[in-house]
Amino acid sequence: MQTLPESTAPHLRDLLARVDAAIVDLDGTMVDTLGDFAQALNLMLADLQLPAIAPGAIERMVGKGSEHLLRSVLQEVLALDSPGLLATDLIANVEARYPRAWERYQHHYLAINGRFAQVYPGVREGLQALREAGLRLACLTNKPTAFAVPLLRAKGLEEYFEQVFGGDAFERKKPDPLPLLKTCEALGSRPERTLMLGDSSNDAQAARAAGCPVVLVSYGYNHGRPVREVPADGYVDTLAELAAGTRAIATGG
Numbered sequence: 623m624q625t626l627p628e629s630t631a632p633h634l635r636d637l638l639a640r641v642d643a644a645i646v647d648l649d650g651t652m653v654d655t656l657g658d659f660a661q662a663l664n665l666m667l668a669d670l671q672l673p674a675i676a677p678g679a680i681e682r683m684v685g686k687g688s689e690h691l692l693r694s695v696l697q698e699v700l701a702l703d704s705p706g707l708l709a710t711d712l713i714a715n716v717e718a719r720y721p722r723a724w725e726r727y728q729h730h731y732l733a734i735n736g737r738f739a740q741v742y743p744g745v746r747e748g749l750q751a752l753r754e755a756g757l758r759l760a761c762l763t764n765k766p767t768a769f770a771v772p773l774l775r776a777k778g779l780e781e782y783f784e785q786v787f788g789g790d791a792f793e794r795k796k797p798d799p800l801p802l803l804k805t806c807e808a809l810g811s812r813p814e815r816t817l818m819l820g821d822s823s824n825d826a827q828a829a830r831a832a833g834c835p836v837v838l839v840s841y842g843y844n845h846g847r848p849v850r851e852v853p854a855d856g857y858v859d860t861l862a863e864l865a866a867g868t869r870a871i872a873t874g875g
């Protein structure tokens with residue numbers, strides 16, 4: 623049997639024994655989508671005759687949905703393009719370009735969705751083990767549902783989930799607890815018996831406020847901050863560690 627790191631094994635096993643369902647984040651948790659973001663954003667910026675943005679800068683801006691990402695990118699490139707611009711003028715400039723930026727971004731993202739993105743190691747094994755352990759699974763992401771569903775399908779991950787909800791599925795996005803509470807409702811599972819698996823403070827804050835236990839992966843995007851700074855019930859280096867946890871429960875280990 624695969625062994626878990628000493629510090630997390632018993633803790634993770636106990637946590638998994640107390641849940642009936644799991645809600646899994648998408649960007650930075652299941653799929654490394656930075657390449658897709660960079661590609662679609664830079665094609666959009668070229669359409670608007672604006673300079674390109676580096677993938678390193680994009681990583682810090684991911685996590686609060688596409689609208690927030692687009693505004694952050696426009697703000698960064700317009701500020702670099704016209705140094706000395708007043709903050710109010712910068713915001714007005716961003717808003718003036720936003721409708722066309724959104725239209726071009728959507729067009730490019732849907733055209734390349736998944737082509738520059740990779741499933742992280744251990745994801746399939748972890749999801750498979752959770753399903754085999756009888757957990758009901760939902761994917762809850764801040765990216766639009768119209769981006770999330772084809773991405774999961776393209777990566778062969780759709781089959782693991784009973785429900786898929788994007789950032790536009792509910793009135794508010796993570797870190798608000800509302801999408802988690804609604805997802806628990808859709809799964810028919812109580813928040814305290816529903817594990818949130820995510821990569822950022824958005825996931826952890828939403829889970830805490832909803833009353834869900836939360837485990838964070840160490841490899842995703844957390845606004846450029848180390849994920850272990852974020853209070854959580856556990857941290858894993860791959861979702862395969864969950865497979866080891868469910869096996870430990872099954873064998874009484």
Ligand SMILES: O=C(O)COP(=O)(O)O
Pocket residue numbers: 647648649650684685686687688691762763764765766
């Ligand atoms: O699109 C985003 O901002 C991030 O999406 P996530 O909730 O799947 O991490």
Ligand SMILES: [Mg+2]
Pocket residue numbers: 647648649650651685820821822842843
């Ligand atoms: Mg994420």
